[in-house]
Amino acid sequence: MTYENTLSFAQSLDRNDPIRHFRDRFHIPQRDGQPLIYLCGNSLGLQPKSARAALEQELTTWQNLGVEGWFDRSDDISEGESGQTWLGYHATCKEALSHILGAEPAEVCPMNALTVNIHLLLASFYRPHLDNRTGSGSGARKYKILTIIGDFPSDQYALETHLKHRICPTSGLNLRDALIEIEAHPDDGLIHTTDIQRAIAEHANELAVIWMSGLNYYTGQVYNMAAIAETARQYGIAVGFDLAHAIGNVPLRLHDWGVDFATWCSYKYLNSGPGAVSGIFVHQKHHDRNLPRLAGWWGYREDKRFEMAPGFLPAPGADGWQLSTPNIPALALHRTALKITQEAGMTALRQKSEQLTGYLEYVLAPFDAVQILTPDDPNQRGCQLSLLVRKGGRDLFSYLTKQGIIGDWREPDCIRLAPTPLYNTYEDVWRVGDALSRFFA
Numbered sequence: 278m279t280y281e282n283t284l285s286f287a288q289s290l291d292r293n294d295p296i297r298h299f300r301d302r303f304h305i306p307q308r309d310g311q312p313l314i315y316l317c318g319n320s321l322g323l324q325p326k327s328a329r330a331a332l333e334q335e336l337t338t339w340q341n342l343g344v345e346g347w348f349d350r351s352d353d354i355s356e357g358e359s360g361q362t363w364l365g366y367h368a369t370c371k372e373a374l375s376h377i378l379g380a381e382p383a384e385v386c387p388m389n390a391l392t393v394n395i396h397l398l399l400a401s402f403y404r405p406h407l408d409n410r411t412g413s414g415s416g417a418r419k420y421k422i423l424t425i426i427g428d429f430p431s432d433q434y435a436l437e438t439h440l441k442h443r444i445c446p447t448s449g450l451n452l453r454d455a456l457i458e459i460e461a462h463p464d465d466g467l468i469h470t471t472d473i474q475r476a477i478a479e480h481a482n483e484l485a486v487i488w489m490s491g492l493n494y495y496t497g498q499v500y501n502m503a504a505i506a507e508t509a510r511q512y513g514i515a516v517g518f519d520l521a522h523a524i525g526n527v528p529l530r531l532h533d534w535g536v537d538f539a540t541w542c543s544y545k546y547l548n549s550g551p552g553a554v555s556g557i558f559v560h561q562k563h564h565d566r567n568l569p570r571l572a573g574w575w576g577y578r579e580d581k582r583f584e585m586a587p588g589f590l591p592a593p594g595a596d597g598w599q600l601s602t603p604n605i606p607a608l609a610l611h612r613t614a615l616k617i618t619q620e621a622g623m624t625a626l627r628q629k630s631e632q633l634t635g636y637l638e639y640v641l642a643p644f645d646a647v648q649i650l651t652p653d654d655p656n657q658r659g660c661q662l663s664l665l666v667r668k669g670g671r672d673l674f675s676y677l678t679k680q681g682i683i684g685d686w687r688e689p690d691c692i693r694l695a696p697t698p699l700y701n702t703y704e705d706v707w708r709v710g711d712a713l714s715r716f717f718a
């Protein structure tokens with residue numbers, strides 16, 4: 278598309294945007310009665326207008342039915358899902374999640390929080406084999422973890438924890454020996470798929486698992502998950518992705534790509550509220566393997582859960598990784614927000630997203646002081662652009678905030694802006710360029 282840096286051009290794109298009406302489904306934060314230009318969906322998505330009613334419905338059920346809410350749904354007046362008890366509530370999120378993730382419903386389950394799920398999945402999929410005969414670790418075999426250097430801290434800490442608990446004490450191995458960290462290329466500061474593939478091939482004999490983000494939180498780079506999963510499969514190594522920044526943002530085909538496992542959060546592009554429920558994906562090929570796991574009663578076979586019998590029998594599919602009684606208010610917010618994404622459809626969202634982010638890149642281009650860290654190839658990015666502003670970055674960020682443009686700041690000199698196709702407009706993006714021209718004038 279050929280862009281123009283004028284307000285009238287931006288407004289004409291908005292008029293012709295086939296999914297523009299989805300903006301009306303959200304509360305746009307305001308200041309002094311004016312809507313803010315909210316470009317922070319990469320951190321916390323906006324509140325769907327349906328959220329309050331969805332929450333109230335569950336409060337009403339609780340008020341009227343008490344514990345019977347787990348089994349009775351007679352008072353439900355909410356859209357579409359009436360008849361669903363709290364017992365089966367998680368299942369009502371599966372269709373939308375499957376659509377968004379490119380997964381089978383049995384492969385996904387909303388549950389817990391993201392970091393909790395990283396640990397649960399690593400407990401199952403990181404199966405290090407150590408030969409302890411020597412006691413020195415010299416006979417250690419498949420125990421290494423491949424990851425991306427500088428991935429989100431929670432991911433790093435989770436990996437460290439598993440190594441510390443499960444490898445280091447018995448093997449005498451050093452933490453650093455067990456991590457293979459892929460570094461960014463010096464030429465472009467990006468992670469190259471070929472470097473990952475080469476490392477997988479080179480370390481195949483000692484690699485136990487690959488765990489990495491699908492979309493880098495800092496640079497906004499999307500990794501080629503299909504190619505990485507394919508290479509991992511060739512060498513028989515399990516691969517999992519942290520999809521916090523990818524879900525609802527970029528097209529995903531987890532089932533077809535043969536990804537082994539994944540988790541995400543729903544408070545960013547899925548707009549399910551601060552600290553909202555996370556979820557997991559476990560590929561069908563693992564469902565009958567009776568994988569070891571950190572089990573809890575909610576992951577027990579649903580038809581027998583209340584028999585309270587000893588000996589864990591996992592529910593089929595991803596549901597078998599649940600631990601605890603689900604948080605129904607959180608699921609209510611999640612379900613109503615998911616419906617919006619599903620209704621808009623990932624294809625339409627992605628089409629708009631590419632144009633919207635392309636437009637942001639275009640309006641930023643004249644400003645030499647602003648370097649875009651995110652790849653310019655649309656296949657290697659979602660909606661977020663990360664701007665490196667070496668001199669006066671903090672001042673620029675404060676200026677934008679004063680102008681009602683909400684992004685976020687990452688130390689030491691990065692501003693992240695994420696025009697989100699569900700509720701941002703081309704005019705929002707044009708206004709960013711307009712503010713920058715005043716700042717740099």
Ligand SMILES: Cc1ncc(COP(=O)(O)O)c(C=O)c1O
Binds near residue numbers: 390393522542
């Ligand atoms: C990529 C990534 N991983 C993990 C986390 C941690 O998520 P939580 O605090 O919900 O466990 C975040 C939080 O923003 C994230 O962006």
